Amino acid sequence: MQQKKEKLQASGPQKTDRGNQGTKKVRTQDKRSFQITDKKAFRTSDNKTSRISDNKASQTSDNKTSRISDNKTSRISDNKTSRTSDKRNSQTQQNRIRNKSTGFKEKSSKGKHAFNKSVGSEKNLDSVSYRKNNSQRFEYEDDQIFWCEKCNLPLIGEECGRCGSRGKVLKLSQPADVRFCSPYEREVLDRQLYSAFGCNPLGKRLILLNKIPGEDKTDEVLVDGFIFGILRFELSKMDYSFEPSLKGAKILLKHTQGRTARLKKTNRHLNGKSISAESIETFDSNIKAGDFVLVTAGSLTGYGVSLFDGAEFSGLKDQPGSETRSEPEFSKESEKVLRIRKVDSSEASLHPETPDLTACIEANKKHLQVLGKNAINTIRGIISRKEYKNLPVYVSFSGGKDSLVALDLAQASLKQRELKAFFLNTGIEFPETVEFVRNFCREKEISLTEANAGSAFREQVGKFGPPAKDFRWCCKVCKLASAGDFETEKRASSQKGVAGVAYLTIDGKRKHESFSRARIAASETNPFVPAQLNIFPIRDWKAIEVWLYIHWRQLSYSPLYDLGFERVGCWLCPSALAAEYERVKDLHPEMYAKWNAFLLEWAKSRGLSEKFIEHGFWRWKELPPKMLKLAEELGISVLAREKTEDFEIEVVSGISPCRAGGYSIEAAVKGIREQEAAGFVNVLGNTVYAEDLGMLLVKTATGTVKFFSNGNLLASSETKEKAILLFKEAAKQFTRLSRCTGCGICVKACPVGAASLEGKTPHVSETCIRCGKCTESCVVTRYFDKLVPDLNQKLKL
Ligand code: SF4
Ligand code: SF4
Ligand SMILES: [Zn+2]
Numbered sequence: 027m028q029q030k031k032e033k034l035q036a037s038g039p040q041k042t043d044r045g046n047q048g049t050k051k052v053r054t055q056d057k058r059s060f061q062i063t064d065k066k067a068f069r070t071s072d073n074k075t076s077r078i079s080d081n082k083a084s085q086t087s088d089n090k091t092s093r094i095s096d097n098k099t100s101r102i103s104d105n106k107t108s109r110t111s112d113k114r115n116s117q118t119q120q121n122r123i124r125n126k127s128t129g130f131k132e133k134s135s136k137g138k139h140a141f142n143k144s145v146g147s148e149k150n151l152d153s154v155s156y157r158k159n160n161s162q163r164f165e166y167e168d169d170q171i172f173w174c175e176k177c178n179l180p181l182i183g184e185e186c187g188r189c190g191s192r193g194k195v196l197k198l199s200q201p202a203d204v205r206f207c208s209p210y211e212r213e214v215l216d217r218q219l220y221s222a223f224g225c226n227p228l229g230k231r232l233i234l235l236n237k238i239p240g241e242d243k244t245d246e247v248l249v250d251g252f253i254f255g256i257l258r259f260e261l262s263k264m265d266y267s268f269e270p271s272l273k274g275a276k277i278l279l280k281h282t283q284g285r286t287a288r289l290k291k292t293n294r295h296l297n298g299k300s301i302s303a304e305s306i307e308t309f310d311s312n313i314k315a316g317d318f319v320l321v322t323a324g325s326l327t328g329y330g331v332s333l334f335d336g337a338e339f340s341g342l343k344d345q346p347g348s349e350t351r352s353e354p355e356f357s358k359e360s361e362k363v364l365r366i367r368k369v370d371s372s373e374a375s376l377h378p379e380t381p382d383l384t385a386c387i388e389a390n391k392k393h394l395q396v397l398g399k400n401a402i403n404t405i406r407g408i409i410s411r412k413e414y415k416n417l418p419v420y421v422s423f424s425g426g427k428d429s430l431v432a433l434d435l436a437q438a439s440l441k442q443r444e445l446k447a448f449f450l451n452t453g454i455e456f457p458e459t460v461e462f463v464r465n466f467c468r469e470k471e472i473s474l475t476e477a478n479a480g481s482a483f484r485e486q487v488g489k490f491g492p493p494a495k496d497f498r499w500c501c502k503v504c505k506l507a508s509a510g511d512f513e514t515e516k517r518a519s520s521q522k523g524v525a526g527v528a529y530l531t532i533d534g535k536r537k538h539e540s541f542s543r544a545r546i547a548a549s550e551t552n553p554f555v556p557a558q559l560n561i562f563p564i565r566d567w568k569a570i571e572v573w574l575y576i577h578w579r580q581l582s583y584s585p586l587y588d589l590g591f592e593r594v595g596c597w598l599c600p601s602a603l604a605a606e607y608e609r610v611k612d613l614h615p616e617m618y619a620k621w622n623a624f625l626l627e628w629a630k631s632r633g634l635s636e637k638f639i640e641h642g643f644w645r646w647k648e649l650p651p652k653m654l655k656l657a658e659e660l661g662i663s664v665l666a667r668e669k670t671e672d673f674e675i676e677v678v679s680g681i682s683p684c685r686a687g688g689y690s691i692e693a694a695v696k697g698i699r700e701q702e703a704a705g706f707v708n709v710l711g712n713t714v715y716a717e718d719l720g721m722l723l724v725k726t727a728t729g730t731v732k733f734f735s736n737g738n739l740l741a742s743s744e745t746k747e748k749a750i751l752l753f754k755e756a757a758k759q760f761t762r763l764s765r766c767t768g769c770g771i772c773v774k775a776c777p778v779g780a781a782s783l784e785g786k787t788p789h790v791s792e793t794c795i796r797c798g799k800c801t802e803s804c805v806v807t808r809y810f811d812k813l814v815p816d817l818n819q820k821l822k823l
Contacts, residue, residue, distance in 0.1 A: 169202035173251035178379040183393035203538035205569035207233035210590035218268035224283025231380045243605035250377040259605035275329035276374035289323035300362035311336040328369030401563035405439040423447040425459040426594040428534030452504035453479040454596040479504040497647040502805035528557035604642040633667035677820040689749040690742035709790040762806045772800035
């Protein structure tokens with residue numbers, strides 16, 4: 027990169043190009059940035075923002091869940107539909123073929139005009155129809171970038187900084203977090219193109235990848251301002267596959283060395299049809315059933331999916347009667363060879379210009395300056411408020427690209443105030459991450475505070491089992507506890523501002539990263555670390571903007587990005603993609619081998635197979651439908667035999683009426699002694715411990731809980747419903763007592779100092795006011811339903 031290092035400075039009101047993107051949301055945010063120099067205006071606007079967003083955050087957290095799951099379902103079902111339709115057409119080859127999903131949401135071609143539809147409009151039409159059908163799901167308003175057709179470059183604002191022309195709008199599939207294809211991803215793509223089509227017409231041109239929902243890593247491959255195809259990692263074969271788009275197929279046809287089928291000329295409608303052998307002139311012998319095949323039929327070109335092995339094709343052709351028919355036959359199930367996805371008569375070719383990243387930065391420089399200045403204004407606007415202006419400012423630096431940009435912006439924002447970077451080392455970080463964080467701060471002379479969770483993960487994993495996407499106990503154990511320790515230190519050393527805020531943290535969280543982050547306020551406090559106010563200056567940025575900024579500012583970044591990781595987090599995080607785990611295997615075989623050995627042992631003790639681990643099923647506590655379907659296809663049993671743990675709670679009888687009136691539930695508890703419980707169950711109610719009788723009596727607002735030295739637990743209340751609730755609450759607290767990780771979050775959450783900790787045994791004193799804060803913040807109670815999954819069943823509810 028040749029360009030000089032650019033300086034960032036927030037000065038007067040900045041005119042932004044993003045307004046041209048035409049979305050309401052963006053305009054509003056930009057307007058807010060305009061007001062930043064006017065202190066009064068800024069204060070009002072920011073107050074408003076944070077109030078609104080705080081509300082939004084709490085309001086939407088519940089809604090979000092259902093919206094996101096709707097959204098997921100609808101996208102997954104698209105894939106499912108296409109798989110099913112393929113399946114319907116092939117019984118003999120179904121297993122192999124089923125593994126290829128369409129990826130593209132093709133409009134069914136109704137009428138002959140469908141053939142003449144321009145290729146460029148293919149995606150737009152799809153996205154329009156998609157939106158209409160899914161009014162429920164969350165939509166990002168700023169789901170587009172621009173494309174300069176003259177320079178052949180992506181633009182983050184409308185005007186091209188190189189030639190001055192206006193870029194065409196490029197609508198992106200949601201969550202619209204488009205990025206540059208990394209060197210490793212280029213390798214993968216190259217390998218796939220060569221193995222599937224014997225060529226790679228893309229050469230060194232700029233390639234963008236746009237993440238879309240899928241089984242695992244799934245990206246639209248964008249080249250020259252159009253979708254060239256979809257690159258996906260398939261869990262069934264634990265490898266990548268590439269599916270061309272119609273335009274991509276046409277370009278590949280000009281370069282390919284194989285995987286083509288030539289059909290006899292026809293006037294019939296072909297899209298979505300299955301074709302028989304006698305209608306095909308040539309069919310390459312290296313084609314395997316399930317492969318994508320490039321198709322020509324007279325003047326029509328496109329692609330389809332093979333339903334047959336090419337090697338057996340000539341045998342089919344030789345069957346009697348096959349020469350007598352001249353038109354493609356839309357055959358019966360048994361004869362089909364090829365299913366056409368899409369063909370038409372349009373032309374496609376690659377752009378003659380092949381600009382590089384330097385040209386891309388030049389085209390976007392003006393927009394980057396505006397983005398940077400707006401972010402700086404956001405930071406300055408918040409940290410300079412009267413109530414925060416004396417508080418320490420940190421940047422939460424994970425070593426990832428987003429926090430890197432946040433750190434650079436924070437440095438540019440804070441001229442007079444000291445800035446510190448805070449790195450939370452979870453103990454399961456990639457070695458590259460730790461090294462990068464330390465080196466970067468040293469080189470930039472930024473003071474670095476490192477909180478280290480040490481061996482917390484290793485200590486707890488035996489108790490909880492592997493973390494899962496729906497059971498992320500590790501986040502609390504490795505992150506929040508350490509952040510909490512850090513907070514305590516800060517609290518002691520700093521003067522607390524309003525609302526208990528003791529320090530400010532600039533964070534690189536972005537809404538486009540995932541649907542679960544769709545709404546982020548400019549600033550908010552973390553309920554688990556209440557003394558910390560988080561500021562999110564790049565919350566609206568897309569990945570491409572982050573990368574352009576990094577390259578423009580010539581910031582060094584984590585090497586992991588170029589090695590095949592889209593996100594830099596804990597290396598065994600259950601949220602990571604299976605494709606990324608495969609890279610851990612390549613890059614850190616020892617780390618991988620250790621973890622894999624643990625997983626295999628864990629699976630074995632539960633009667634689960636090695637394949638269960640190999641295909642990544644361990645990453646869910648409760649498998650979603652798409653994974654259950656995959657397990658069925660692969661013949662993998664997902665029925666775990668629950669292992670008997672030290673702690674067990676067994677319901678002796680369901681809810682039964684008491685002789686003295688009311689209802690009670692009786693259970694046997696293993697692994698907890700009543701002396702231990704005596705120092706803790708104050709959290710439920712007033713406790714009387716009769717040691718000589720070996721009995722513990724807890725009087726709560728709704729009933730009584732008795733716990734005996736023989737392990738019997740009895741919950742009783744005046745109504746059935748109350749008895750159930752009381753029993754569940756007692757079971758939850760007993761589980762907490764037994765599974766406590768010693769994280770200490772409850773101690774920090776307690777407003778009256780009633781909660782304390784002795785090693786890994788929590789205590790609650792008589793001063794407890796039963797506010798529930800410790801229970802809310804505890805990792806064990808958070809995942810109670812996963813730890814004791816069949817309680818309702820045991821209670822016969
Ligand atoms: S947080 Fe509330 S419920 Fe928990 S120990 Fe403290 S006072 Fe009791
Ligand atoms: S009881 Fe307290 S210390 Fe133990 S896991 Fe829960 S929050 Fe952490
Ligand atoms: Zn241009």
